[in-house]
Amino acid sequence: MVLFFLLVYFVIITAVIEIFVVLFRCTGLKVEISRFQVISMMTGTGFTTGESELILGHPIRRKLAIFLILFGAFSLAVIISSISQFLSEGLRTKEIITVALGTLLVFVVLKLSWIQRFFSRMFHQKMKQNVELVDLPVRDVFLTTKKDALVSLPIYKESMLHQKTLDIAIENHERLDFVVLFIQRGNVRIRKNIYATTLHEGDQLLLFGARDVLRSVFEHDWQIMEERQKDDVDAGL
Structure with missing residues (x-):
């Protein structure tokens, strides 16, 4: 009977994980990132990665995370108390199965595409109404379409922009679909007179605009950046 209870408990936990994976996905988070972070929060492992900033920097995801952390802590207490109750008085199987089936039902409903679209719209609307722009993560402010890109472009000695200004290096830049933030x-x-400032080795340009335009305009410098990054990876840096 204890093994049966543990199996049902495992089913409930798995269903809760998948429910919150769906909810995080409705906020725009990728499935693989959602599942890892949900398991991390539920187990209270404290495993942190750069991906956790995607949750901490998003007000709705933070609320979901709070519930997950509390659920993970209380569920451990529930399983310990339930096993103790079983050992002393016997376990009420009907109630446990009801909870498990209820949790699975919620998961099945959330897997429906129209339900997910509803939550996506609801979360997006709530963000618009209740959240200041400064509270949003960079991804939600700038990268609103797949064509958008936010790039930190380093200037090397071999760069086309080295010892030049953007006014000189890029003709008619004001007509192109990008902007230099700083x-x-x-x-x-x-931040002042950016396009008239002479660029030096070691400078970093923060660029925002259409990805294909940025790759085209800064093609030479982009290639150098990718080659340097590849060399750093190969060198184990």
Whole structure:
């Protein structure tokens, strides 16, 4: 009987995980990232990655995460108390099966595409109504379509932009579908006269715009960046 209870408990936990994977997906988070983070929060392992910032920086995902953390803590207490009750008085199988079936029903309903679309619209509307722009993660502010890109482009000695200004290096840049947000030079961010500022080795350009336009305009520097990143990976940096 104890094994039966553990099996039902496992079914409930698995169903809860998948329910929250669906809910996180409705907020725009990828499935593989959602599942890993949900399991991490439920188990209370404290395993942190850069992906956790996608949850911490999103107000709706934070609320879902709070429930998951509490559920993970209380569910452990429930299983311990239930086993103790079984050992002393016997376990009420009917109630446990009812909870398991109810949880599975919620999961099945959430897997319906129209239900997921409903939650996606609801979460998006709630974000619009109740959340200030400053509270949103960068991804939700800038990357609203698949064509958008936010790129930090480093300037190397071999770069086309090295020792040049953007005004000189890129003709008619004001007509192109991109903007330079700022120049990062060491600990200093340059926001004034960006296009008239001479670029030096070690500078970083924060670019926002259409990905294909950025790749086309900064093709030479983009290739250098990718080659350097590949070399760093090969070198184990």
